[in-house]
Amino acid sequence: MSSSVFFDISAGAYFAAMVTYIAYLVFRNKTIGLMASAITIFGFVSQSAALIIRWINSYHFWAASNPASGVVESILRAAPLRNLYESLIFFVWSLILIHLLIEFKYKNRSLGAFVTPLAALALLFIDISGTSKEIQPLIPALQSNWLLFHVLLSFLGYAAFGVSFGAAAAYIVMVTDSRKEKTYIFWSIIIGIFLVVLIGMGIDFLSLSAVQRAELIQSHFLKTTLRSSSGGVAAVSWIVSIVFIFAIWQFGLRLKNILAGLNLTPTMLDEIAYKSIAVGFPLFTIGGLIMGAIWANSAWGKYWTWDPKETWSLITWFVYALYLHARFVRGWRGKRVAILAVIGFVAVIFTYLGVNLVLSGLHAYGSG
Amino acid sequence: MEEKEKKKKDIFESVWKFLASVKLAIFIFIVLSISSIIGTIVEQQAEPAKNIALLAKFFGDSAAPTVYNVFAKLGFMDMYRSWWFIGLLLLFSINLIVCSLDRFPKTWRLIKKPQKPLSGNALNSLPIKKELTFKSSLNIAKDEFLNILHASGYRVFEASESGSVRLYTQKGKYARLAVYAVHLSIILIFIGAIIGARFGFGGYLNLREGGASNTAYKSPAEPIPLGFTIKCNWYDTLYYEGIDTPREFQSELVIIEDGKEVLKKVIEVNDPLTYKGITFFQASYGMIPDATGYFVLDITPDNGPEKRLWLKSGETFEIPGTGIKGTIIDFSPALTRDGNTGALTTYSESMVNPAVAIEFDWPGKEKFTGWILKRYPETGMLPGGHSVKFADYWGVEYTGLQVSKDPGIWFIYIASIIMAAGLYICFFISHKKIWINIADDKKSVRIVVGGSTSRNRLNLENEIEKIVSHAAQAIEGRSGK
Ligand code: HEM
Numbered sequence: 031m032s033s034s035v036f037f038d039i040s041a042g043a044y045f046a047a048m049v050t051y052i053a054y055l056v057f058r059n060k061t062i063g064l065m066a067s068a069i070t071i072f073g074f075v076s077q078s079a080a081l082i083i084r085w086i087n088s089y090h091f092w093a094a095s096n097p098a099s100g101v102v103e104s105i106l107r108a109a110p111l112r113n114l115y116e117s118l119i120f121f122v123w124s125l126i127l128i129h130l131l132i133e134f135k136y137k138n139r140s141l142g143a144f145v146t147p148l149a150a151l152a153l154l155f156i157d158i159s160g161t162s163k164e165i166q167p168l169i170p171a172l173q174s175n176w177l178l179f180h181v182l183l184s185f186l187g188y189a190a191f192g193v194s195f196g197a198a199a200a201y202i203v204m205v206t207d208s209r210k211e212k213t214y215i216f217w218s219i220i221i222g223i224f225l226v227v228l229i230g231m232g233i234d235f236l237s238l239s240a241v242q243r244a245e246l247i248q249s250h251f252l253k254t255t256l257r258s259s260s261g262g263v264a265a266v267s268w269i270v271s272i273v274f275i276f277a278i279w280q281f282g283l284r285l286k287n288i289l290a291g292l293n294l295t296p297t298m299l300d301e302i303a304y305k306s307i308a309v310g311f312p313l314f315t316i317g318g319l320i321m322g323a324i325w326a327n328s329a330w331g332k333y334w335t336w337d338p339k340e341t342w343s344l345i346t347w348f349v350y351a352l353y354l355h356a357r358f359v360r361g362w363r364g365k366r367v368a369i370l371a372v373i374g375f376v377a378v379i380f381t382y383l384g385v386n387l388v389l390s391g392l393h394a395y396g397s398g
Numbered sequence: 399m400e401e402k403e404k405k406k407k408d409i410f411e412s413v414w415k416f417l418a419s420v421k422l423a424i425f426i427f428i429v430l431s432i433s434s435i436i437g438t439i440v441e442q443q444a445e446p447a448k449n450i451a452l453l454a455k456f457f458g459d460s461a462a463p464t465v466y467n468v469f470a471k472l473g474f475m476d477m478y479r480s481w482w483f484i485g486l487l488l489l490f491s492i493n494l495i496v497c498s499l500d501r502f503p504k505t506w507r508l509i510k511k512p513q514k515p516l517s518g519n520a521l522n523s524l525p526i527k528k529e530l531t532f533k534s535s536l537n538i539a540k541d542e543f544l545n546i547l548h549a550s551g552y553r554v555f556e557a558s559e560s561g562s563v564r565l566y567t568q569k570g571k572y573a574r575l576a577v578y579a580v581h582l583s584i585i586l587i588f589i590g591a592i593i594g595a596r597f598g599f600g601g602y603l604n605l606r607e608g609g610a611s612n613t614a615y616k617s618p619a620e621p622i623p624l625g626f627t628i629k630c631n632w633y634d635t636l637y638y639e640g641i642d643t644p645r646e647f648q649s650e651l652v653i654i655e656d657g658k659e660v661l662k663k664v665i666e667v668n669d670p671l672t673y674k675g676i677t678f679f680q681a682s683y684g685m686i687p688d689a690t691g692y693f694v695l696d697i698t699p700d701n702g703p704e705k706r707l708w709l710k711s712g713e714t715f716e717i718p719g720t721g722i723k724g725t726i727i728d729f730s731p732a733l734t735r736d737g738n739t740g741a742l743t744t745y746s747e748s749m750v751n752p753a754v755a756i757e758f759d760w761p762g763k764e765k766f767t768g769w770i771l772k773r774y775p776e777t778g779m780l781p782g783g784h785s786v787k788f789a790d791y792w793g794v795e796y797t798g799l800q801v802s803k804d805p806g807i808w809f810i811y812i813a814s815i816i817m818a819a820g821l822y823i824c825f826f827i828s829h830k831k832i833w834i835n836i837a838d839d840k841k842s843v844r845i846v847v848g849g850s851t852s853r854n855r856l857n858l859e860n861e862i863e864k865i866v867s868h869a870a871q872a873i874e875g876r877s878g879k
Contacts, residue, residue, distance in 0.1 A: 095638050095645060167638045170646050170667035170680075312821035320814045329668050331679045331802035332600060333810055334591070336478045338438040345431045352427040359420045385438070 033087065034163070036080030037119065041153045043073025044126070048150045051142035055288050063139045067130075070142065074126050081123060084110045088165045095167065107168055111181040115163050118156050120182075122149045124189030128309075132193065132302060140294040141302065144196035151228060155383075157235070176325035183317020188382070190310030191350070191375050194303040198371035201299040203285045205365060213365045217372055218282045222275030230255045230267070300364070303371050304357065311350050318343055342381040349374040417493055418500035426490045433486070437477040440469065449475060491588050498581050505578070509571045515557040515564035516833045516848065524833070524848035526859050528866055531844050534873050536563060539836050539843045542872040546865050552832070562837035573827040574852060579820035583813040590809025598804040603678075605630035606686055606796040610654065614801035622801075624676060627654040631662075632790065633683055633797040635749065637773055642750050647680050649797040675803050682798030685731070685748055691793030693726055693754055700783035708792070717784050721761045728755035729791060733769060742769065749795060753777075754788050828853045832862065 050066035089108035093099065099107065110116045129145040199217060206214040230252045237254045251257070255267035322343065323333040334340060353370040356362040416422060441448055446466065453469070454462040473480025521527065532539060540556075540563050547554050552567040601614040601622050610629035613621040631650035638645045646666050653661040653673045663671045670679040692708040699717050707715050714725040732746035733753035745751075753771045758780075760766070770778040770788045778786045829852040837844050847866055851858040 167641070167643045167645065170644060173646075173666075174668040308825045312818075312825055315821055316818045320818060323810070324814065325668075327807065327810075328670070329679070330681065331670065331677055331800045331804070333807070336437065336442065341434050341438045345434050348427045348431045348434075352424060352431075355420055355423055355427075360424070 033080040033083035036076045036083065040073040040077035040080060043069050043076060044122070044146060044149045044153060047073060047142070048146035051139065051146050054139060055143045066142055067133065067139060070126060070130065070146065074123070074130065077119075077123050077126070081110060081119070084116075084165070091165055092168065106175055106178055107173060109178050109182070111178060111185075112168055112172060113166060115156055117181060117185060118152050121185050121188055121192075122152050124186045125149050125152075125192050128186075128189050128193050128306070132306075136298065136302070138294065138298070140289070141193075141196060141200065141299075144200050145193055148192050148196060151224075154228065155231070171329055174325055174328060176321050176328060180317055180321035180325050183313050183321065187310045187314030187317055188378050190306045190313060191378050194306035194310065194371045195375035197299045197303040197306065198368040200289060200294065201296055201303060201368045202365060202372070203282070204289050204294070204296050204299065206283065206286055209279060209283055213369055214283070215279065216369060218279040219275055220372065220376060221282070222278040225278070226256075226271045226274060227252070230271075296364075300368070303368065307350055307353060307371065307374070311354065314350070315347065319347060338385045339381065342377065342385050346374065346377040346381050349377050414496065414500070417496040419493075420497065422493050423490075423497065426486065426493060430486060430490070433477065433483060436474060437483075440474050440477070442478065443476050446470075446475075487588070491585055494581050494584060498578055502578060505574050509574055513555070513566050513568050513831060515555075515566050516835070518835060518846065521833055521835055521846050521848040524850050525855060526849040526851075526862055528847045528862060529845070530866065530870065531839065531842050532870070532873050533842045534876070536561070536836060536838050536843055538876050539845060539869075539873055540565070542869045542876070543834055543836070543845075543865075545872070546868050547832070550861075550865070562835065565834040565836070566832070568829065568831040570827050570829045570852075573823050573829050576820045576823035576827070579816050580824060583817035583820060586809050586813035586816065590806035590813060592806070593809060594804040594806030598806060599802065601801045602681065603628070603799045603801050604684075604796045605649075605799065606689075607632050607691070607793050609796070614799075624801075625674065626660075628652070628673075628678065629654055630797050632792060633795045634790065635683065637750075647683060649680060649683075649799070651678060651799075675805065677802055677804075679800040679802070680797065681800035684796055684798065686794055686796055689794040691791050693729070693788070694790040694792050695754075696785075696787040696789050698785045698787075706789070717786070720782075720784065722780075722784065723759040724756045724786065725759070726754060727757050727767065729753070730755075730769075731791075733771060749791065752788070752791050754791070756786065825853075828857070830858050830861070832858075832865075 047066055047070040050062060050069055054063040054066050085105075085108055088110060089104055092108045093104045096104070096107070111120055125145060126149055129142060132141060133139055199221075202213050202217050208214070234250050234252060234254045238250055242250055253259070254263075256264060256271065258264040258267065322340070326335070326340075327333040349370060353367055353374060356370065357367045439452075441452065449469075450462045450466045453465050457465045469475065473482060477483050516524075543565060544554055544556075547565070547567055552569055554565050554567040556566075557564045599616060599622055601616045601620075603611060603614040605611060605628070607630055610627050612624050612627045614624060615621055629652045631652060633647075633649045635644050636646040636648065637643065648664050648666050650662065650664045651671050652659050653671075661671070661673055665671045665678060665680050667680045670677050672678075690711065692710060695707045695709065695715065696704050697707060697715065697717055698704040699720050702718060705718060709715060709726055711726050711729065714723055716723050730742075730744045730751075730753045731748060732744055732750040733742060734745045734751065735741070736743050751771060751773055753769045755767055755769050757765055757767045768777070770786060772788045772790070775785075775787050778788060780786060831850050833848045835846045835848075847862055849858050849862050
């Protein structure tokens with residue numbers, strides 16, 4: 031069977047799991063909780079199968095065009111981590127893996143309601159960003175083992191940061207008493223912007239032709255709505271977006287009441303956030319920064335060039351280093367560190383997507 | 399005089415305290431992050447017009463040039479080389495060094511301090527504690543706890559009094575040093591970067607096929623002597639079958655010293671050549687304008703040996719022993735068949751799909767012309783089992799090499815290893831201490847187990863849980879007899 035069937039099954043399962051986890055939060059029914067876990071595990075197994083099939087297919091693809099390449103080398107070169115599509119799929123896979131491990135370890139399902147939406151959003155993003163899903167030939171610059179491990183470990187790290195984001199966001203919701211609190215305003219706006227961009231991209235996607243979709247990120251990003259050339263459309267889009275973000279701020283607090291009724295405590299969320307960062311930080315440092323630098327050195331003879339992607343990785347690293355020192359050495363606790371965990375993940379997303387989406391757009395636009 | 403000394407000391411102390419503080423570190427983290435963000439928005443080392451256009455989006459057209467000038471004065475246009483950014487990095491390293499020096503002695507004492515047995519009261523105040531009572535004897539209980547602790551790799555000490563014994567042990571104390579290793583690795587990276595900037599260079603060198611050079615260039619006006627000669631035998635782009643996606647960029651390079659070949663290697667992207675600390679990377683390639691080269695043909699007569707020929711355009715060759723003659727009459731760097739008209743056309747100026755047209759003069763046949771494509775050797779299979787393969791159009795391309803020398807790179811590698819190991823130990827190995835007090839209590843023994851750890855309390859709790867339950871089983875097993 032083709033891998034895309036299994037991918038579709040797993041995507042469907044993760045969306046269903048998201049709905050079920052949220053239903054579990056609302057109804058606090060044990061059976062629903064069990065169902066949520068079962069659906070997630072089913073999706074995970076299916077996605078693992080899809081990854082393996084894709085790996086095997088691209089192994090044959092690689093081996094056919096590189097007869098001189100040995101078995102081990104071919105297996106490494108065929109790893110499905112070559113482009114935006116594959117890396118996002120792998121991100122989702124790692125996120126679910128880490129989530130399942132935490133669920134198993136802490137015997138607590140509630141976090142699923144915060145982590146599965148992240149997986150669902152990533153999958154949604156894959157579809158609306160219109161990235162190519164074909165198995166693509168590996169261009170020379172990417173033919174490096176360093177690059178492979180670089181991507182692999184970075185994404186495991188990103189997934190751990192994703193979990194810490196989920197836990198920190200839940201923490202902030204739980205300890206919020208009023209809509210006027212700065213932390214609450216901060217995180218509701220972040221979530222709001224996130225959703226606005228995603229929905230905007232969805233509208234781009236629907237309004238573009240198949241050919242244009244392949245260039246969505248580079249040339250058509252939010253051009254249908256917020257960045258529309260028609261002033262009226264743009265103005266309406268901005269107003270709708272602001273109203274939408276306002277609504278999130280207005281109604282987000284209801285989550286707190288739901289969470290408060292669960293067996294989820296702020297202490298536990300704080301610990302999960304910290305532990306995920308404790309796992310993510312070494313992974314990201316070793317995989318993201320060190321191996322990325324070594325790869326750059328072996329491909330171009332420079333381990334660090336301050337290009338925007340590298341610089342944003344460094345910024346991400348600083349934010350998490352800040353988290354660790356603030357928490358471990360200065361003894362910061364509670365909301366302050368939770369906000370750092372949220373900012374950290376925003377930096378992660380910007381490193382991975384924003385640099386390509388926003389900065390290159392800004393610069394391309396600037397040069398004419 | 400004494401007053402002055404004291405004042406000096408006070409100033410020194412407060413400066414030291416300031417430089418050692420984690421508050422300063424947090425401040426630097428924030429400032430570095432924010433300025434780096436600006437550095438990614440403003441295009442670095444770009445032409446002024448680019449960034450003025452960019453700034454116009456934020457500040458409007460009229461203000462943009464002024465804002466640009468202010469920003470440029472502050473070094474934002476080449477920020478990572480500006481005095482204040484480098485100063486910030488310097489302050490960062492000083493902070494890191496002073497902070498580590500400040501704390502290290504304390505940590506070292508903590509590691510070296512011998513562990514002491516604890517009284518019952520002290521045990522009670524530990525973060526992890528467990529109490530239990532058995533119908534057993536002091537010696538049996540002690541034996542079993544010792545067995546289990548030894549089996550998990552603990553070196554156990556004991557202090558005995560009449561009617562009671564205190565066991566105490568610890569593991570992983572040196573894990574407390576891992577943080578210092580991580581911090582040290584950051585300093586090593588800075589040192590490596592400074593050495594690289596001071597004693598290394600980064601340049602480029604374009605070599606035509608067959609060309610050689612003993613200098614690379616930082617810029618056209620800044621030649622760097624290499625100390626030896628490097629020659630490019632050939633450059634080639636390999637493609638995936640049937641599509642124009644490059645599979646590999648390759649150059650064969652030769653190092654020549656004192657007129658002798660000392661090293662030869664085919665380099666690829668991700669697989670450079672290093673000689674005497676200078677590394678040559680495959681970075682780019684291109685066509686030399688108006689160059690004419692040699693057509694390299696591999697000619698094989700039916701059941702004869704293959705022969706390689708180097709021919710100029712217009713030259714004629716013979717397939718050995720057959721009387722068949724061929725003349726090179728045309729060349730296309732990128733041949734394709736037009737989808738609509740079916741005519742052959744050239745679709746690119748670079749050598750994406752090179753093809754040579756050969757006019758054959760075949761005994762007993764009319765002259766005919768055929769295109770032979772480099773990427774499709776089957777186009778060179780001729781009637782009668784002869785073949786003419788188009789191996790290369792040599793001498794018209796150049797290879798673009800990135801040339802770099804970085805004596806600091808070893809610091810970077812070593813720092814990377816230290817940082818990776820340090821982070822692993824720091825987050826996943828903790829300094830654990832366990833105390834077990836065993837006391838006779840009439841016909842039974844009372845056992846109190848306590849523990850403390852530098853991190854990951856939950857883990858130690860579980861471990862103590864396990865130790866206790868194993869010991870309990872063993873003790874009950876022996877006492878039951
Ligand atoms: C980006 C640079 C840095 C990295 C990657 C880094 C890394 C770390 C890590 C991983 C820890 C352990 C944290 C934990 O156990 O949760 C740590 C602890 C610490 N760091 Fe840093 N650090 C950096 C910069 C600094 C700087 C500039 C200072 C200067 C004040 C500093 C001071 C400390 C202190 C005092 C500790 C606690 C050490 C202890 O446990 O006794 N760090 N650092």
